[in-house]
Amino acid sequence: MIKDLSSQFSLLHPLLADIRSVTTQNDRARFRENIELIGQYIGFEISKTLSSREREVTTPLGKAQCKVLASQPVIATILRAGLPLHMGLLRAFPNADNGVLSAYRKHSDETHFEICLQYASCPPLEGRTLILNDPMLATGKSMIAVLRELQAYGTPKETHLVSVIASKQGVEVVEKAFPKVTIWTAAIDTALNDKGYIIPGLGDAGDLAFGCGTHLSSLKTGS
Numbered sequence: 064m065i066k067d068l069s070s071q072f073s074l075l076h077p078l079l080a081d082i083r084s085v086t087t088q089n090d091r092a093r094f095r096e097n098i099e100l101i102g103q104y105i106g107f108e109i110s111k112t113l114s115s116r117e118r119e120v121t122t123p124l125g126k127a128q129c130k131v132l133a134s135q136p137v138i139a140t141i142l143r144a145g146l147p148l149h150m151g152l153l154r155a156f157p158n159a160d161n162g163v164l165s166a167y168r169k170h171s172d173e174t175h176f177e178i179c180l181q182y183a184s185c186p187p188l189e190g191r192t193l194i195l196n197d198p199m200l201a202t203g204k205s206m207i208a209v210l211r212e213l214q215a216y217g218t219p220k221e222t223h224l225v226s227v228i229a230s231k232q233g234v235e236v237v238e239k240a241f242p243k244v245t246i247w248t249a250a251i252d253t254a255l256n257d258k259g260y261i262i263p264g265l266g267d268a269g270d271l272a273f274g275c276g277t278h279l280s281s282l283k284t285g286s
C-alpha cells in the first residue's frame with residue numbers, strides 16, 4: 064500500500080520545496096533540520112494507524128482517561144543518508160527501539176551497481192511494528208536488500224517504509240517484492256536517471272546532509 068502524502072497540501076510541501084531547491088539545499092544544517100521535520104510529520108501520520116491503549120492519569124483536578132501507544136515501534140535506518148530522517152521519526156516516537164544498517168552502492172561502471180550491506184544491528188522484530196526509513200526510495204534496491212536482511216530478526220506485525228521522495232519505479236519494485244508493507248512518502252517523482260538518481264528529486268541526500276563522501280571501494284577501483 065502506498066501513502067502518498069503529497070496528494071493533499073500540508074506543511075510537508077514547503078519543506079520539500081526547501082530541500083529540493085538549489086538556492087536553499089546547500090545549507091547543511093537547514094537541510095538536516097528540514098528532513099528531521101519531515102520525519103516527525105510522517106511519524107505523526109503513521110501514529111494515526113497504530114494501536115493504542117487506555118491509561119488513566121492524575122491531573123491536579125481529577126482523573127483523565129488518556130490513550131498511549133499500545134507498544135513501542137522499532138525504527139530502523141540505512142546509513143548514512145537516513146540519519147536525519149531517523150532522528151525526525153524519533154521525535155515522533157521518542158521511546159522507540161532502534162535498528163541501524165549500512166548499505167552502499169558498489170559500482171561496476173558508471174551506471175551499474177549492486178547493493179552491499181556492511182553493518183546491521185537491530186532488536187528482535189517478531190510481532191513488532193517496524194518503521195524502516197531511507198530518504199530517497201530510488202531504485203528500491205537498498206530497501207529490498209535491507210528488508211531481506213531484517214528477515215533474520217523475526218517477522219514484524221506490520222512494516223512501514225518511510226521515504227522523503229520516492230520514484231514511481233522504486234515504489235513498484237518494493238511493492239512487488241514485499242506486498243504487505245505500507246510505503247509512506249512526502250513526494251513521488253516520475254523518473255530515474257541512468258545512475259539511479261531520482262528526477263527531479265533533490266540530488267544526493269547523504270552529501271547534502273553530511274558533505275561529499277566516497278566509499279572506500281570506489282577509491283580502490285578508481286571509479
Ligand code: URA
Pocket residue numbers: 144199201259260261262264265266267268269
Ligand atoms: N540517493 C540519493 O541521495 N538521491 C537519489 O536521487 C537516489 C539515491
